[in-house]
Amino acid sequence: MARLQAEHVYKVFGRRPEDAVRRLEDGASREELRADGTTAAVIDASFSVDEGQIFVVMGLSGSGKSTLLRTLNGLLEPTAGSVRFDGQDLTSLSDKELRKVRSEKISMVFQHFALFPHRSVLENAAYGLEVQGVPRAEREKRATEALHLAGLEGWEKSWPDELSGGMQQRVGLARALATDADLLLMDESFSALDPLIRRDMQDQLLELQKTLKKTIVFITHDLNEAMRLGDRIAVMRDGRIVQIGSAEDILLTPANDYVASFIQDVDRSRVLTAGAIMVDVDEVLGSTSDNGEEIRTAEDFLAAAPATVPLDTPVAELFGPCSAGTVPVAVVDAAGAPAGAVPVQRLLSVLSEGGQPGGTTGQADAAKTDAGQKTDAAKTDTPKPDATKTKTADTRVVEAEAAQAETAGTKADADGKKTAADGKADVQPDGKPAGMTGGKPEGKVIAGA
Ligand SMILES: Nc1ncnc2c1ncn2[C@@H]1O[C@H](COP(=O)(O)OP(=O)(O)OP(=O)(O)O)[C@@H](O)[C@H]1O
Ligand SMILES: [Mg+2]
Incomplete structure (x- = not known):
């Protein structure tokens, strides 16, 4: 409340x-x-x-x-x-x-x-x-x-x-x-x-x-302090709040170049979690496990996955399991039910994104409001x-x-x-x-x- x-x-x-x-x-x-x-x-x-x-x-x-x-x-x-x-x-x-x-x-x-x-x-x-x-x-x-x-x-x-x-x-x-x-x-x-x-x-x-x-x-x-402490983070620029979101929202979909320029130095692998980057389990179904069997159900996937991790696992801890074999890492919710999958390609793409302004998940408005100032922001306001x-x-x-x-x-x-x-x-x-x-x-x- x-x-x-x-x-x-x-x-x-x-x-x-x-x-x-x-x-x-x-x-x-x-x-x-x-x-x-x-x-x-x-x-x-x-x-x-x-x-x-x-x-x-x-x-x-x-x-x-x-x-x-x-x-x-x-x-x-x-x-x-x-x-x-x-x-x-x-x-x-x-x-x-x-x-x-x-x-x-x-x-x-x-x-x-x-x-x-x-x-x-x-x-x-x-x-x-x-x-x-x-x-x-x-x-x-x-x-x-x-x-x-x-x-x-x-x-x-x-x-x-x-x-x-x-x-x-x-x-x-x-x-x-x-x-x-x-x-x-x-x-x-x-x-x-x-x-x-x-x-x-x-x-x-x-x-x-x-x-x-x-x-x-x-x-x-x-920003590193903000990301460690904040359940939610508001980014202010020139008196206005230009984005409000979780650390992950801000890393994955910065509302504009101003926000993006803050996040360049953040260690994404420690802030992002398995739950934030996972893909749907459906995307794994139909593929083949390391021992040659088809993965047909979520249960098959859990059995074949190299590791099963909770939603809040930092991405940094997924490198080892993700590089073992071809099956993605399985992400499970608090009840142990399959919630998603992290294929190695997904892991790498998220880490290499480096904070391109996105603005797709609920931040679209903030991104729009500030759109006219994008170039200015990049030029004049690089965070120090x-x-x-x-x-x-x-x-x-x-x-x-x-x-x-x-x-x-x-x-x-x-x-x-x-x-x-x-x-x-x-x-x-x-x-x-x-x-x-x-x-x-x-x-x-x-x-x-
Ligand atoms: N009492 C005041 N009278 C006039 N201007 C003020 C007053 N207090 C703040 N300002 C101005 O309002 C703007 C915002 O100041 P504020 O101190 O809130 O910024 P800030 O984000 O906390 O900065 P900092 O990171 O340096 O602490 C600045 O331009 C500042 O000069
Ligand atoms: Mg102040």
Whole structure:
């Protein structure tokens, strides 16, 4: 069941945002608006996320990911459209009601998680509960549990600067888990971590999600991360969602050249599964088994196949069996019934496709909408996987600000980012909690970097 629903969400920064929405609806482009000094950060975004799902939003720097995420917890009010969580329209709530929903049901984890240097790890993890007014004994109990879940058992009494960057990021995760929020919003939460630790955190999140079944929206610019974590992935470009689908949908039928250019570096053999590439069992019937007998029924096929694998078997594991003999590998469903076949030719063709835009399975619309921009996309927008690695200090300030606004329950100024971005890289946001200080490079903010 859909717990989170965004419908036709627009977020426009600048003068007369409502007019801009009307112009966008009438077909104006983002560039036309920009010429007038208006930024259409999110344009007509619609999607829903079920309980227990990880919904990943991916796209180049500036494509609108963070802005979209901030509309999901009411930190930014959409210029048009609605966001519903558990059926409740966040856009219709008063500030007070919104604060309540935000402190009890929604948690945010940022790339650079600002920890309080003069509070213990436990107190840091309990911060969200403190804001909610949970009594000390209760919040320490819940924060301790959350730290255990995040793999920090035994570190409760330590100070943030005794922890590595990866561990500090875990404290951020623990803080989010401690509040019992059902909706976790994660903005590049693992991007600042080095690759091994990052993978570790991804595993941990997947492991936690098996039991906690939160509703998670996870932002990343890394497609491999998106594919590992995402039950569904939305690809954003210039403020618009250009494709939504599973990792396999995106690999097998990228909606346009923009999406296709992201997937060039993905290891297809690890993402694709037997179930996604199999052909119909009928295609095998009538052929001959290795010992010369005709394969007439699905049962004959199961008996003759070099291997029988479940639907979710990674394609990488099919090479061995596929190259043994001439009969395709049999794919079976959970009940052991034949579901399909993987002939070696199919395996090779899928792996050599290299992400040609397709757009046949439900993505046709997205492909069409963007058709006019195909050549442009290829020329100007080749994804740079590391585009956001070089996050500047101003972004960190904004994130710290948003984190505080979130925990303190206040709505961020719509122009907050702009102000912070205007060359005030080292300036601290106003209203920071006591003890919270500047950016890591200056040795002040203890963040997960
Ligand atoms: N408060 C604001 N005022 C004006 N423009 C803004 C504001 N916040 C975001 N923008 C603009 O909206 C667009 C989308 O920004 P956003 O931060 O959502 O992108 P992003 O996909 O998260 O990028 P990144 O990967 O770099 O984090 C950008 O052009 C940005 O400059
Ligand atoms: Mg962002």
